[in-house]
Structures are given as structure tokens and as C-alpha cells.
Amino acid sequence: MMLYLWRIVATFQDHGCHNTNIYPSEYEVSLLEAHELSTGPLSILMTATRTHTQVLISCRNNRKLLARVKAFDRHCNMVLENVKEMWTEKGKAGGKGVNKDRFISKMFLRGDSVILVLLS
16 A cells, blocks of 8 residues: 555656646545654654653754654654753863753744754
């Protein structure tokens, strides 16, 4: 079944938008999306959302977020709850770094700032 859906998508991509009879139906698209969410890279976020487990998110600003995922989309935009943001600030005159953190009850995280997501 999934191979059939992949062939539909590949045919659509090969032939462009000129012929309307090669578009996958809404049902076929929903099956493909469900398969991707259960087996693809976004399955980590789906698992975290369903089981309410914490994830560790590494961001582009060199900060880490430990949080629970409430919702997400295909761009990795996320609604997070109970967020602990962690970072290191450099000390004066090249001294040792100081670890800092703060708590944020609810947060929207834009997906383009996400580098890595780990289940914890």
C-alpha cells in the first residue's frame, strides 16, 4: 500500500501539474502523512506528544530546552510546556563559564531555530 502511495507521489513529481488525474486523493495523502508521522523523523515529536515525555531541544542560539511538546507541525514549529532553558555565559576576563537556566511555563518555538531533538 505504501509503495503504491510513493509511486503516486513520484509520478506526480515526474509529470508536473499538467495532468489532473495523477493527483493523489485526499485519502491517499492522509495515509502517506500518517505513515511519515509514525516512521519518519517527526515520529520523535509524535511520540513525545502522545506520551507526554520530555524532550531535549538544541537550538541555534546555543541554548538547550528541556520541555514537554504540546503540539508541532511539519516545519518543527512547537508549542512547549514546562520549559527549562539552559545556557552558559562566559565569565569576566576569560574565566570559567557560568551555567544559567530559567523556567518558562508556555512557549512557541519556531522550527528554523531547532538543530536537534532528543527524547529524554
